[in-house]
Amino acid sequence: MYKKRNMLDGLAKGFTYLGALTATFFLGIILYFIMANGLGRFNLALLTSDYHAQYFNGRPLRFEACETCERPDDLSDDILYAPQYGLGLSDTRDRGGNTVIQVTYMHPDSPLHNLVNTNNLNQPVTIAIDTVITRISYTDHPTSLTRRGAASMISDLESGATIYEVSFSTVGGGIRGSLITTLILIGLTLAMVMPLGIATAIYLCELAPINRVTSTLRSLIETLTGVPSIIYGLLGISVFVPLTIRLNLTRGPSLIAGAMTLTVILLPVVIRTTEEALKTIPKDYRLASLALGANTTQTVGKVVLPNAIPGIMTAVFLAIGRIIGESAALIFVLGTAVKDQVRIQENSTSLAVHIWSMMTDEPANIELSSTIALLILIVVLILNIGVKLTVHQLKRKTG
Amino acid sequence: MENKPIFTIDNLTVTYGQTVALENINLTVNRHAVTALIGPSGCGKSTFIRCLNRMNDLIPDCHVDGCICLGDEPCHHEDYDVISLRKRVGMVFQKPNPFPMTIFDNVAYGPRCQGIKNKAVLRDIVENALKQAALHDEVKDRLDTSALELSGGQQQRLCIARALAMEPEVLLMDEPTSALDPIATQKIENLISDLKKRYSIIIVTHSMQQAARISDYTAFFYMGKLIEYGKTDLIFSLPKHKQTEDYITGRFG
Numbered sequence: 001m002y003k004k005r006n007m008l009d010g011l012a013k014g015f016t017y018l019g020a021l022t023a024t025f026f027l028g029i030i031l032y033f034i035m036a037n038g039l040g041r042f043n044l045a046l047l048t049s050d051y052h053a054q055y056f057n058g059r060p061l062r063f064e065a066c067e068t069c070e071r072p073d074d075l076s077d078d079i080l081y082a083p084q085y086g087l088g089l090s091d092t093r094d095r096g097g098n099t100v101i102q103v104t105y106m107h108p109d110s111p112l113h114n115l116v117n118t119n120n121l122n123q124p125v126t127i128a129i130d131t132v133i134t135r136i137s138y139t140d141h142p143t144s145l146t147r148r149g150a151a152s153m154i155s156d157l158e159s160g161a162t163i164y165e166v167s168f169s170t171v172g173g174g175i176r177g178s179l180i181t182t183l184i185l186i187g188l189t190l191a192m193v194m195p196l197g198i199a200t201a202i203y204l205c206e207l208a209p210i211n212r213v214t215s216t217l218r219s220l221i222e223t224l225t226g227v228p229s230i231i232y233g234l235l236g237i238s239v240f241v242p243l244t245i246r247l248n249l250t251r252g253p254s255l256i257a258g259a260m261t262l263t264v265i266l267l268p269v270v271i272r273t274t275e276e277a278l279k280t281i282p283k284d285y286r287l288a289s290l291a292l293g294a295n296t297t298q299t300v301g302k303v304v305l306p307n308a309i310p311g312i313m314t315a316v317f318l319a320i321g322r323i324i325g326e327s328a329a330l331i332f333v334l335g336t337a338v339k340d341q342v343r344i345q346e347n348s349t350s351l352a353v354h355i356w357s358m359m360t361d362e363p364a365n366i367e368l369s370s371t372i373a374l375l376i377l378i379v380v381l382i383l384n385i386g387v388k389l390t391v392h393q394l395k396r397k398t399g
Numbered sequence: 400m401e402n403k404p405i406f407t408i409d410n411l412t413v414t415y416g417q418t419v420a421l422e423n424i425n426l427t428v429n430r431h432a433v434t435a436l437i438g439p440s441g442c443g444k445s446t447f448i449r450c451l452n453r454m455n456d457l458i459p460d461c462h463v464d465g466c467i468c469l470g471d472e473p474c475h476h477e478d479y480d481v482i483s484l485r486k487r488v489g490m491v492f493q494k495p496n497p498f499p500m501t502i503f504d505n506v507a508y509g510p511r512c513q514g515i516k517n518k519a520v521l522r523d524i525v526e527n528a529l530k531q532a533a534l535h536d537e538v539k540d541r542l543d544t545s546a547l548e549l550s551g552g553q554q555q556r557l558c559i560a561r562a563l564a565m566e567p568e569v570l571l572m573d574e575p576t577s578a579l580d581p582i583a584t585q586k587i588e589n590l591i592s593d594l595k596k597r598y599s600i601i602i603v604t605h606s607m608q609q610a611a612r613i614s615d616y617t618a619f620f621y622m623g624k625l626i627e628y629g630k631t632d633l634i635f636s637l638p639k640h641k642q643t644e645d646y647i648t649g650r651f652g
Contacts, residue, residue, distance in 0.1 A: 210459060284496035288558070291452060291490040292509035293482050293565060302508070303498055 034377065038370030045130070046371065049174030050340040053132070058115030058125040059165045069107040079104045080150050082157040086110030087127075089150040094132065094171060101150045102171070103131045118165055127168055135167040175372060177340045178354040181255065184342065185334075185350055186323050188259035189266065193319060196263070197270030198312065204271070205278040206286075206300055224268040233329035236261030241333055244345075255344040258334035262323055269322065270315045277311020278304060310391040317387040321380055327352040336360075351376055403470070405430045405569055405599040406451060411465035411475075413446050415458065420446045422623045424465070428569075428616075433591060433600045435614035435631065437607065439646070442620040444603045448571050451601065452488040453481050469569075486513070489562030493574040495554035497546035497561070502538050505546045505557055509565040524564050531597075532560035533590050552583025556590065563594075570594065572602040576609065588613050607647050611635050619643045 069086030079088040088105025106112070106129055117123040127133075136153065137143040141161030144153040157163075208214040240257040244250045250257065281304055289299040305312075327350075335347025336357050342348050349357055355372050358365040406428035413421040421443040428434050436444040446455065453475070455461045467475040474484050486509075497505050506525040515521060525542070529535035534556045538549070546557055555575060562570060572591075576584040591600055591613050604610050610617050611631060618628040619642075627634060627643045638644040 282496070284492060284494060285498055287454065287457075288492065288496045288498065288561075289508070289512075290457070291454060291485055291492075292512065292561065293486040294509070294512040295482060298512045302512070307499060 031377075034370045034373045036370075037367050038372075038374040041367060041371050042374055045171075046174055047179060047375070048176055049171065051172060051174055051177055051338045052340055053169040053172030055134075055167070055169045056125050057118040057165055057167050058127070059118050060111055060114070060163055061116055061121075064111055065160075066107065066109055066111055068109050072105075072107075075105055080154045081105065082154050084160070085112055085157055085163075087112055087157065089133065089154060091150045094173060099146070100132045100134075101146055101153060103127060103129055103133060103168075105129070112166065115166065127166065130171055131168045132171060133166065133168045135165075137164045137167075138162055139164045173368060175351065175354060175368075175375070177338060177342050178349050178351050178372070179375075180342045181334075181339070181348045182324060182350045182352075184255055184344060185259055185262065186320055188255065188344070189262040189323050190316065190319060192259065192263040193266045193270050194312075194316065197267055197315065198274050200267070200271045201274035201278060202300055202305075205275050206304065207296065221268045221271055225272065228328070229265055229326060230328040232261055232265045233332040235264065236329060236333035250345045253333050253335040253347040255334065255342070255346070255348065258330050258350075261329050261333045262326060265326065265329060266319045266322055269318055273315035273318060274308065274312055277308040277314070280311065281307045310394050313387050313390055313394075317383055320383055324350070324376055324379060325352055326350070327356050331356060403430065404428055405470065406601075407466075407468040409466040409468075411447075411450065411463070411467060413443070413450060413455065413464075414462045416460045420623055421450075424625045426618060426625060426628055428599065428601060430599050431595055431597075432615040433595050433602060433613055434616045434618065435610035436601065436603045436618050436620060437605075437610050437646070438620035438626075440605075443623045444618075444620045445573055447620065448490075448573055448601060448603050450475065451569070451571055452485050452490055454490070456481060486565050487567055488569045488571060489565055489567035490571040491555070491558050491562055491573070491575050494578050495551055495558055497549070497554050497557050499545065499547055501543050502546050502549070502557060503542040506560050506564050508561060513565075525560075528560040528564035529557075531563050531594065532556045533586065533593070534560055550583070552579050552586060555579060555583070555587060559587075559590065559594075563598075567598065569599045569601065572600065574603050574605060577605060584609075607635075607649075619646060621646070 065084045066086045069083050071081045071083055075081060075088060079090055081088045086107025086109055087103065089101050090104040092100060092102045092104075094100045094102075106127065112127045115125050115127065117125050133153070134146050135143060136156065138156070138161040141156060141159060144156040204214060204218060208217075236257055237253075240260040241250075241253055244254060244257050244260075245252070285303045285307070286299055289303045290296075294302070330350055330353050334350060334353060336349060336353060337347060338354060338357055339346070339348035351372050355369045358369045358372075404427040406426070408424055408426045408428075411421055411424040411426075412419070424447065436447060438444050449455045450463060450467060455463060463475055465475070466473055469484065469487060473479065498508060500508075503525055506528050507521045510521060510524050515524070526535065526539075529538065534553060537553060538557075546554065549557060555578075559570075559575075576587050579587065588609065591602065594600060595615075602610075602614065614631045616629065617631045617634045619626045619634065619638075619640075621642055627638060627640050634643065635647060638647065644650075
């Protein structure tokens with residue numbers, strides 16, 4: 001008997017350990033995959049640069065070979081250098097994974113700092129570090145092209161040929177637009193969902209009579225938590241997008257419609273979390289407040305809500321996490337075309353939808369997707385720590 | 400005015416749905432005296448005390464019949480403003496329940512809800528209330544610390560101070576010492592004896608000795624009925640009813 005009980009106990013423990021191990025293992029694999037693919041290209045430039053490359057054709061107004069542009073001593077051996085132009089080039093890959101020739105060094109005296117736009121000779125253009133050179137044509141030499149590589153381009157430049165025109169582009173592949181979109185979405189959605197959700201929770205928890213109507217309402221809200229977000233997307237495309245068009249705010253999918261849809265998705269979450277927070281506040285506080293001649297509004301405003309702030313912060317955190325992670329609903333109402341200039345009445349992509357767009361490209365861009373995924377993970381982690389700290393501080397303040 | 404009863408209760412019947420909690424209670428509560436309500440659990444004394452400041456309004460299926468007059472005014476029906484009633488009739492609960500705020504904010508809570516914002520006025524009210532509750536000396540240097548850092552007995556006296564800050568006429572106390580140790584209990588009992596000079600106090604208690612020690616009048620409730628009511632020394636020395644005698648001598652049941 002005793003032996004059997006011990007054995008069962010051991011078995012149950014074994015299952016628990018196995019379950020925990022499996023879960024940890026898969027989480028680890030996901031993290032490893034994202035890190036391995038994304039960490040290499042994770043840098044500040046990615047966050048601050050445009051997704052779409054900008055293309056320029058520039059030409060020198062008058063050509064003078066640079067006489068002071070000698071190869072600096074500390075220049076890395078990987079960089080190929082053309083002293084006549086003070087230009088250092090390398091073969092690299094762009095964020096989309098294609099082979100390109102990138103400017104990796106420019107001498108301060110390089111004549112290529114001062115070019116004019118071929119299409120508009122009054123407009124100066126400049127080649128900067130990280131610029132991708134796609135083509136250089138000469139007045140007296142065959143054109144240098146990307147596919148021949150940096151070494152060939154350097155030898156063309158060093159042959160003493162006179163540059164007629166340089167075609168170059170910014171790197172592109174940045175996620176600034178999607179980042180800004182996500183931030184605006186968070187702001188707009190929170191501004192709508194928090195007042196609505198908190199008000200509903202207060203009504204349900206503090207004011208509503210306990211009867212069949214309110215309990216039905218409560219179970220409806222519970223049900224809404226489980227509805228797949230793609231269905232909310234359908235709601236968005238059939239209600240919010242036409243509505244915003246009718247109101248002359250937009251001409252199609254937009255950030256406004258996206259934030260409205262997210263508000264509907266998040267309402268049940270915010271209501272439930274806030275309600276849970278309100279429920280944990282002892283009834284004694286409410287009774288004490290009412291017995292002191294406070295009315296319901298004063299009781300809620302001065303005693304109940306201040307004590308529910310940690311719980312409400314949790315609701316905010318959950319909401320932000322969901323906004324950052326939501327993709328299915330936003331594909332319809334926000335759009336899938338990556339934008340660099342974000343306007344709230346136009347379509348664009350959030351970070352999660354940016355991943356979706358990258359993965360539906362031909363070929364799929366797993367590396368950029370992983371980098372964005374890594375960014376999302378980091379932001380969520382920071383949020384999590386931030387909320388924990390806030391809640392901790394608040395708890396300490398009220399004892 | 401001084402001799403007039405503070406509360407006059409006529410034919411009070413309270414029901415929760417189908418359950419009758421109090422039946423046909425007739426009672427007059429005297430001014431500037433301590434009235435103790437005793438009786439076994441579930442006898443209706445807490446229900447009774449909650450009728451006096453209409454905390455029963457918060458219970459959905461609670462129904463109150465009969466008449467309760469505060470002074471000369473009937474205060475039991477909806478027409479009488481419940482907030483001004485609760486201003487006149489303060490309440491202290493069984494478990495010390497200070498708000499999770501500073502000591503100052505706790506005492507200033509009631510006056511602030513009445514719209515008093517002037518800091519000097521509030522400071523005077525708080526100081527006065529804390530002095531009356533015999534707590535001022537212990538906390539005067541840490542009014543800005545959380546009330547939850549106080550001991551249980553101090554918390555209960557803070558709750559009394561919080562009620563006194565409203566300058567009520569009546570103080571209802573629902574087993575105010577049942578969660579406290581003997582020393583804290585004694586402090587509160589001394590405090591009650593002091594306070595009856597200025598306030599009318601109605602206290603629910605499970606302790607016979609406490610009722611005998613501090614009260615001037617005692618009402619014995621049993622099964623929702625008022626069995627006996629009179630001067631405390633009479634009730635405890637010469638109870639008229641067998642049930643009262645059994646209860647106060649501990650021979651109950």
